Amino acid sequence: MAENKRRNPKQGRARATVDAILEASLQILETEGEARLTTNHIAEKAGVSIGTLYQYFSDRNDILAELGQRQAETMRNEIAGIVAAAPEQGAIRAIIRTLMQTGETSPTTRALVTDALFRTRGEGVLGTHHLAFMDSVSGQTDLTASLSTEAAFILTHAPISLLRAAAAEPELGLDSDRLEDELVRLMESYLAALSAR
Structure with a gap:
């Protein structure tokens, strides 16, 4: 298993970005279901780029685990x-x-x-x-x-x-x-x- 290289959000803005990604993921799960939980859809709903999402989470499972x-x-x-x-x-x-x-x-x-x-x-x-x-x-x-x-x-x-x-x-x-x-x-x-x- 590859080592997780994601950034650790220490500054307020970074923590807010992570929180937005996690909140968007929860909203998708609750309203649209697991099948719609893709990293692209999460990033779009969170209002961040897919690159930004991958700075903090390696994949969908990493988001779910958090x-x-x-x-x-x-x-x-x-x-x-x-x-x-x-x-x-x-x-x-x-x-x-x-x-x-x-x-x-x-x-x-x-x-x-x-x-x-x-x-x-x-x-x-x-x-x-x-x-x-x-x-x-x-x-x-x-x-x-x-x-x-x-x-x-x-x-x-x-x-x-x-x-x-x-x-x-x-x-x-x-x-x-x-x-x-x-x-x-x-x-x-x-x-x-x-x-x-």
């Missing part, structure tokens, strides 16, 4: 906020709902950008986000302070892995409300078992 990265960061920050607030009731449901509905995008788009993130940056990306999440909530609640590395792994990886599987198996016709209920039941049961030790 959208997936931003989605994952948004999700991580939202969940860290839920954990920091430590509400007495509904924290698990709020976390599961965040995992299922992060962003203003459709489930199809969320699945597409998540797949691109894993495909482009490797399966280790989940571990990277796990460590960043654990660092961000470290010491904020009694729960995170008492979790073993293995228990923390189960709590972060199980729902994400199950949701990835659900997105990959649309033929199962899973009802999103029922799936949410079952994931909440799974996580609450696991936490109850940890507390009972």
